[in-house]
Amino acid sequence: MKSGSGLKDRLVAQALNEGFVSCRVCRPWDVPAVPARLEAFLQAGYHGQMGWMAERTHWRGDPAALWPDARSVIMLAESYTPDHDPTEVLRHAERGAISVYAQNKDYHDLVKKRLKRLARWLIAEAGGEVKVFVDTAPVPEKALGHAAGLGWQGKHTNLVSRDWGNWAFIGSVFTTLDLPSDMSEVDHCGSCRACLDVCPTDAFPRPYQLDARRCISYLTIEHKGPVDEELRGKMGNRIYGCDDCLAACPWNKFAVAASDLRYASRPELKSPPLAELAGFDDAAFRKKFSGSPIKRIGRDRFVRNVLYAIGNSGLPELRPIAARLVDDPDPTVADAARWAVKQLA
Template structure:
């Protein structure tokens, strides 16, 4: 069984050959600040309807408790840098803005397959046991990424790197192997407030703190039922997620192109016409978003978002579209349709 710096060098080389843009290593216990931060977040109610965040807090706050046998965490970044300006669509009120990461295949599937290939290679090369995670387990990935030197958590709470900006998915391979670790990254945000000032809903009560209840990504993806009327007008034409804080980061001047073509935006999802999306029934919604992360929120919540965008459009031509959904069987859709009708001249 191999160990030490020789194996680590091979791990990094293998990770880069798999398409990851960066690979760094830390210990599972290298994030002692997480439990207090997590508790403060929960105590403030910033998690909104995401009740799962208040569950398994022992694991979520302490990665070493998740799998006590693990000795090293291999942290990996995979770029999904857009080839187009994701903010351009915000100026077209008859079109919907979909977050860059959701404009093609579901990244969970793509990243996990890459992680599993790396993990199988690691077992064959160095032995030991492994577990892989990407965004679906109680793992503080951004904090671990910071500890491993992958990047630092910026003022928008996302991971930022001087090497690849902030357009990246984060994955991890936990292993029982004792691998040499990297130094934690230091914060390079300085006095910059670009991400904070770009937020349409003022979702950051302070730098490095996010109130998810005001975050458009949360409101359009995680929040069930009607959105607070005070916030609806701030959604603009964002119908699934929001990239404003990510797009504003100056470190994106070093962004690395995505290596997987399946992250390239589908033509029909870069700036889709709201009138077409509003007409989707459940079957058509499932077909259109097959293999997409958008599929998981379901037709009703998606059309609710589209109707908020229609209400914010200021376009009289879209009023009949909203009028046609005021009696929709889903209460949140019907409510959004009535609101949209009231907003339009």
């Protein structure tokens, strides 16, 4: 269904009114390089335990196959720029570092509601059919964002923009409407290696490639069971995710403030004390992280991460905290506790 530039202009204006920092359009078939890149990523085993990445690869590699009737993909960026230095907590070994995006409400719910409102507006204005996605479907969102001109995939593989840096969530609205496309963005990383050099675990085999098996975000969130001891010591006090490569990007000098107050960090999650977190049982964990994306990893994996941070702290006063968990019912937690006690002996 053909739609003119007038509708496109109104769409962009409506998206900005909803709180998005950018709205661009591409075609579902504008990412021809994705299948080969995905196959290389999977063949190298860089996905680790994320077996779901090897499923539905025909959709993950080809958005046009996900919904053959779609003619346009509306790509949207929503800022969550922190109002504080997210690396400051790394200098306080007795505290836990939580990734900025997880310091308040779950972004999946917030972004999806905004996408649905925009999609309903589009249907009311021009008809057609729509489907919305935000990080939970086999959609190559970063590649589509690059193709639509939201930004480019930087050397850390995240989307970067000259207009809003790299602190942004990406969402998409697929539609049967034929909207005018935007130009794709070109790479502006140049010779900069800031994001690569700051990585604590050397998770980038080369620029623009990520080995998730070494990424602290993967290790603290997706990885089940004990983490390799060689990597535990490099995790520092990062207990949920890692913002190092994002925070290092020079393009953040153009970062745009988050428009939704629900992305503002909860004070108690900016730098929570490790001693308190290690004492959580399942009920206390669920209560603390109600409405947070942290809740989905469960108490055991979270406390495992906290114990690694305690082991890395170098603080003897935290040794008794870890010692209380050496017989924890969860074997991975017990293993992490014994490791922490040994590190602080």
